[in-house]
Amino acid sequence: MEDSAAPSLIEWQLPDLVEPPAQVSMNYEIQPGDTLSDIFMEQGFGNTALNAVLAADEELLALDVLRPGTLLRFERATNSGDLLVLSIVSHPGHTIHYRRTINDHFEFEEEIKPSNWHEEVLGAPIHGSFYASASEAGLSDGDIFRAQRILEEKVNFRRDVRAGDHFEIVLGREMVDAGATGQTRIEAIRLRLGNRTLNAFLHEDGNYYDDHGESLSRAFLRYPMQGRYRVSSHFNLRRLHPVTGRIAPHHGVDFAMPTGTPILSIGDGIVSRVGNHPFAGKYIVIEHPSHFKTRYLHLSRIDVKQGQRLNRGDRIALSGNTGRSTGPHLHFELHVNNRPVDPLKADIPTASQVPAEEMAVFTQRVERLVAAMQANQTQLASRSTPQATKADI
Template identity: 45%
Template sequence: MSFKNRLSGWMPSGPKAWLIVILGVFILLMCVYQILVEPSSDTDPNTYTLPNKKSIDVSGKELSSSTFNAPASDNNSVDPVQQVATPKALPHMVEHVIKSGETLDGIFQKLGFSRQDMYAILEADEEYLVLDPLIPGDTLIFTTDKDGKLQSLSRRLDPSKSIAYVRHDGGGFTYKEYTKPINYVQEAEHGTINGSFYWSAKKLGLSDANIVIVRDLLKGRFDFRRDIRAGDAFDVVLKKGDVDGKPVGSDQLEALQITVKGHTYRAFLYSDGRFYDEHGNSLTPALLRWPTKIHYRVTSPFNPHRRHPITGRLAPHNGTDLGAPSGTKVFATGDGVVTRVAYQKYAGKYLDINNIGIYSTRFLHLSKILVKRGQHVKRGQVIALSGNTGRTTGPHLHYELHVNGKPVDPMKAKIPTLQSIPKSKMKAFKEHVKRWIAMMNQQPY
């Protein structure tokens, strides 16, 4: 049978048959249209298709009213950042709350940004290291152009300060800082000792850092454990800052007074960052007792009659050995001038500093020295890293204190205080003192 004869067998005959065929084709086309064009009944009402055929869930927090005209759902339990599929589907701004264990690389991959942009931002951050480490709970804010290309990454450090990495014309990113003015007020807090000094001070509102300051200032004037009694008066003046009503940073201790065994001890902060008594005499030791931030275990104390642990011979130990691991930061214990930077087969890498007046200090077995001979250094400045050089039994820091050229025990020697306030500044200082004392005594000034 020919193809023409086969086809004629399938052709409708008569007007009714043709009408049925046309109606069937029309119904079929309508079904196809419903499938391809109209959304299905189970389509999420919060998901919208963008012109580029990429979709994004906006059921969470609305991020850019100019990007979506559709209303957002009241459901705020979904993180909108996690729903982003591609950079081109991004709204103009995305806030990402850092989670524990997240890395910047992982965040960029999750949001669909390129590693090239991430590396460019890290290059801009090289001098500032604001993105290292990432702190869980902090928020990163990404902004993009209409095509989803990353334009900036910003991070709020505190209520008063934010930083941003902004794309420049060359394609890289520039580091910028933005600050808000801080409103400062001075407030007096009043209390009494009830239990330990530490817990009494905490109840008064002092931070751990401020409690350490109080102890360091007054520990040479009375014993915090034996002399303090329940009911002793304790008052402080704290400088507090806020931005838009939100506290900023830690409270700064401005003044304190405490009465112990009927005697009142006071300390007042001066513009040089150091504390003085009401007469302008310095309360700050001229030398730090410890050359490290952590008070490491003393592995070998000062002992002029010690026998050397390796040779067994009588060999005075003119300093104190601290069990600091290699690479520990070593501080200058006082202002001074570096007089020697050298290496010796027994001492290893070491340096000497001529401090105030009759005092000098020495640091042995260093892994790295960060200062040069003739350089002026400040009390608390990092001058070296501890190590294991020279003749040692293990990593440690050997620290010496000399008075008039003779070694003394640095852990027990009497340390002088710094100079008093200059006479030309004394009148202004005493005006501050009068006001602070009135505040602490709850008297008008």
């Protein structure tokens, strides 16, 4: 009987040799009208997982507005069915993973691919309006809006622009291995109005200057409120979170202030988002014409609408204690080129000129961009019918 025991033991063990994977993954493409809670329910994940992921997203707010076409990836444990990782590909160069650590707690991790900026010159004679001509030349509404804001201290686009005027714009497109990320930035503008020429060049500090290195944007305010308030928590990429007791980045600076304190936009800009997040509370995101973005969290009242144009110092809200907060305060963030920086230490455009020690690099860049725009213009002039042109640099 011993002989038959061996094969039966092998048979017994066989199913175990082909172990099921410990986790399975599922991709989901966001559809118009989707909410995160609908998607979680559809995928069979409960409110506990949803809340834990939203808590991990408090510093990013990447899941608060779901853009259709964006890809989500869920990894779940085969045995328990629990969500282990949720990943969102915000663009081909930027993926965020919300990963279960212990119990029901999640932490985020960002995957940022190295990128470079591909430059092209777009130019056209102006007929009708600057907007119509720029649009025809291939610039998006966002790029046209930014171009107008960059030069708005120098030119009134409605009054000063006439038929026969001309523009060139050097547009940068961010590229990663997988292709274009969809991010663009204006590297240079040359606008010829009659016999007057206006120039704007992006410097490495994220601000725009004319060809002499004079700043085109108005200086920013350092603080988004009048008066001074105690800093209750500094910008810190490795902070001990006051509520969860864990190490987590703090992407802003917290000012302790009574609820109802007026909050001001630190610079000219446009309200790009207004929201109410279970953890960040009522919040506002403002995009500024240079490569700056600011965010204001835990507000009690919001006084602006998405798409609204703002001037530096405009009142946008009243401070509060909404969302997950240990007391009345303002959480204020400053992003340069889409990355959070310390608002108290960052090199914000308060200077009116390119610093002397950076002038050589700046001038070299100006010469290169002017040559590219000039070449484009010469090519255009050689044609019998004026039309929009586009060329890679």
